[in-house]
Amino acid sequence: xxxxxxxxxxxxxxxxxxxxxxxxxxxxxxxxxxxxxxxxxxxxxxxxxxxxxxxxxxxxxxxxxxxxxxxxxxxxxxxxxxxxxxxxxxxxxxxxxxxxxxxxxxxxxxxxxxxxxxxxxxxxxxxxxxxxxxxxxxxxxxxxxxxxxxxxxxxxxxxxxxxxxxxx
Amino acid sequence: xxxxxxxxxxxxxxxxxxxxxxxxxxxxxxxxxxxxxxxxxxxxxxxxxxxxxxxxxxxxxxxxxxxxxxxxxxxxxxxxxxxxxxxxxxxxxxxxxxxxxxxxxxxxxxxxxxxxxxxxxxxxxxxxxxxxxxxxxxxxxxxxxxxxxxxxxxxxxxxxxxxxxxxxxxxxxxxxxxxxxxxxxxxxxxxxxxxxxxxxxxxxxxxxxxxxxxxxxxxxxxxxxxxxxxxxxxxxxxxxxxxxxxxxxxxxxxxxxxxxxxxxxxxxxxxxxxxxxxxxxxxxxxxxxxxxxxxxxxxxxxxxxxxxxxxxxxxxxxxxx
Numbered sequence: 001x002x003x004x005x006x007x008x009x010x011x012x013x014x015x016x017x018x019x020x021x022x023x024x025x026x027x028x029x030x031x032x033x034x035x036x037x038x039x040x041x042x043x044x045x046x047x048x049x050x051x052x053x054x055x056x057x058x059x060x061x062x063x064x065x066x067x068x069x070x071x072x073x074x075x076x077x078x079x080x081x082x083x084x085x086x087x088x089x090x091x092x093x094x095x096x097x098x099x100x101x102x103x104x105x106x107x108x109x110x111x112x113x114x115x116x117x118x119x120x121x122x123x124x125x126x127x128x129x130x131x132x133x134x135x136x137x138x139x140x141x142x143x144x145x146x147x148x149x150x151x152x153x154x155x156x157x158x159x160x161x162x163x164x165x166x167x168x
Numbered sequence: 169x170x171x172x173x174x175x176x177x178x179x180x181x182x183x184x185x186x187x188x189x190x191x192x193x194x195x196x197x198x199x200x201x202x203x204x205x206x207x208x209x210x211x212x213x214x215x216x217x218x219x220x221x222x223x224x225x226x227x228x229x230x231x232x233x234x235x236x237x238x239x240x241x242x243x244x245x246x247x248x249x250x251x252x253x254x255x256x257x258x259x260x261x262x263x264x265x266x267x268x269x270x271x272x273x274x275x276x277x278x279x280x281x282x283x284x285x286x287x288x289x290x291x292x293x294x295x296x297x298x299x300x301x302x303x304x305x306x307x308x309x310x311x312x313x314x315x316x317x318x319x320x321x322x323x324x325x326x327x328x329x330x331x332x333x334x335x336x337x338x339x340x341x342x343x344x345x346x347x348x349x350x351x352x353x354x355x356x357x358x359x360x361x362x363x364x365x366x367x368x369x370x371x372x373x374x375x376x377x378x379x380x381x382x383x384x385x386x387x388x389x390x391x392x393x394x395x396x397x398x399x400x401x402x403x404x405x406x407x408x409x410x411x412x413x414x415x416x417x418x419x420x421x422x423x424x425x426x427x428x429x430x431x432x433x434x435x436x437x438x439x440x441x442x443x444x445x446x447x448x449x450x451x452x453x454x455x456x457x458x459x460x461x462x463x464x465x466x467x468x469x470x471x472x473x474x475x476x477x478x479x480x481x482x483x484x485x486x487x488x489x
Contacts, residue, residue, distance in 0.1 A: 017458060023197035027208070030193045031247060034210035120327045121465060150458040158199045165248040 017150055018057070025054050028157050028164075036168040042083035049076040053153075063143045070136050070149070073156040077101065077129075080160055081108070087168060088113050101130060114167035122162050125155040176221050176258060179287065179296050180207055183219075186300035187211065198246045199459070202419050202466060203239055211304045217252040218243045233273035234391070235416065238423040240280045241319060249316040252306045255281040276427070282308050319426070322442065323469045335464040337476045341454035345408045346477065353450050353477075354394060357406045360480050361395065370396040373403050375428065375443070391424040393445065402487060403428070403445040406477075409453055418463050421447065425471045442471060446487070450477040 029050050037043045053072040059065035081104035086096040088111070099107070105126060108117055118126065132152060136142055144152060184192045184207060193208040196218075205218040220239050240253045255277060278284045283306055285299065337343060361369050373396025393403035405424075407417060428443045447467060453474070455462030467474055473486050 017456060020197055020456075023195065024199055026193060027196040027198055030196065030208055030210070031198075031216065034208075034214065034216040035248070036214045036250070038213065119324050119469075121330060147457060154199055154458055161199065161246065165246075 018146070021150055021153065022054070022057055024154065024157050025050065025057070028160055029054065031161060031164055035164045037080075037084070037164060040083055040087060040168070042086065043080065046076050046080045046083065049079065062146075066143045066149050069153060070133060070144075073153050074133050074137075077156050077160055077163075078104075080163055081105070084108075084113055084163055084166060101126075116166045118159070118162060122159055126159055129155050129159070176223070176256075176287070180219070180221065180256075182296035183207070183299055183303070184209070186296070186303075198243075200246055200462070200466070201242050202415050202422070202463070203235065203242075205239075205243060209303060211306075215250070215252065215307075216247060217254055217303060217306060218247065219254045219256060222255060222257040233277055234423040234427075235419040236277045237273065237280060237427065238419040240277075241316075241423070241426055244316045245320055245323060249313055249320075250308050252282045252308050253280075254283045254285065254303070254306070256285045256287060258287055280312065282306060282312075322429070322471070326442075326471055327465070327469050329473075330461075330465055330468045332461045335461065335468075335474060337479065338449055338452060338474055339454045339460045339464050341452055341457075341460065343452040343454075343476070345451035353408050354406055357448055357477065357480075358395065361397075361404070364480060364483060365397055368397045368399050370398045373398075375401065375403060391427050393424070397446075397487075400487060401443065403443070404448065405445060406448045407450070409449055409451040414453065414463065418453070418466060421472065422466060422470045425467075429471070444471050444473050444487075446483065447472045447474045448477055448480070449474060 029047065032038060032043070032047050032050065038047070049072050053069060053076065056065055056068040056072060059068065078101045081101055082099045085099055085104045085107045088107075089096050092111075105118075105123075109123070117123075129152065132144075136144065180194075184194065187209055191210045195206065196204055196208050198204065206221045207219040209217040209219065211217065220236065220243075222236055236255060240255070243251055243253050283302070332339070358369060358371070371394070372392060373394070374392040375396065394406050395404040396402065397404060403424075405421065407421075409417060425443075425445055428445070453463045453467070454460045455464075464474060475482055475486060
């Protein structure tokens, strides 16, 4: 049962969903730290990024909170996918190099990670995420409201959760 | 809170106290899980244990047992096959403890979970001391690895059918149930299905599944459906869904679909023919506002085809795909 106060700031159902979102962030952090990927040095910054994401939720100013959440969530998923892809490249004797999220997704789709690719809905979500974040990152004073930022952040968490199940 | 639940929560906290606080998370939230584990533990680097607790229910053993089956499938798929799934059950979880042999679904649960702990109602606290050393060394069963990998492939394939637009009416939270009682819903649906599929409708359909899952089988009569389209071998379930009972019903339905399809992993190279049961919904299966398609997506991922009760004419086209 959600008992958070501040219902004068957010509608009650959004407050409950925010509380659940914070649990989801805690869980993805736990999952990252206890996964086989945690031993990879390039994944350590991803964990730190999610710690920052968790801290950003405490900011009272909506625009600053949302702006930072977008920044941390995008950097986390970009970095995690790059780490996963470069780990796979190294396993296959391919050269390791910096890669953007688009490059990572193309590699995963084409070459797979240990035979694995993203499920259809997750791949669709990631495509939508790229489009949305380009809007947020390149348009001044554009800040998604709380329902939209929740959708955005939940999609990143779901994608990271699925990526963490890829074999290291 | 019931006294059983209170004792159980105390025991879970006692277990958690046996680990570094950083290695434990109470009441986690995985976005895609219909039901969450009670506790996550990371006893050593690279290992995660998900602990589920189950309590006796007044209704038949089959329903809570099926939900436990779904829990283990979901955590293995969401968190990885190497995640250790532990079921902690209180006496009475599967009904009368004095029965001469446990219900079939009980045996399936024991086969699927990596560890299965039965706690007597009287002494849950003392068992925490015995249990913590066991947890530290637990590993996922290698025997079931092929099962989880096969299920992952099936889920990926089934999700190709899913688009939000296709199930728009079902995930619209404003869709109210049109009929007041479940019995009337079944009667009216049966009448309409007889018109659409003359001579095919079978009531109380229980498909024989010859094979095994996780070394337990063959399974006959393990799952039952409201109806079946006999000639096509399609099980049909009819539900009136809104609100608070939704998540329990969804878990139950997902387990039923999964249990339909597996052969013996030691002898079969290919999964059994994928049976797509049909779900007819009066009401809606909308998820939370930030993910309204969650339950529809989950049901489709395990093989269900879903249609709203006002759109039964679509069934033929859906079954022919």
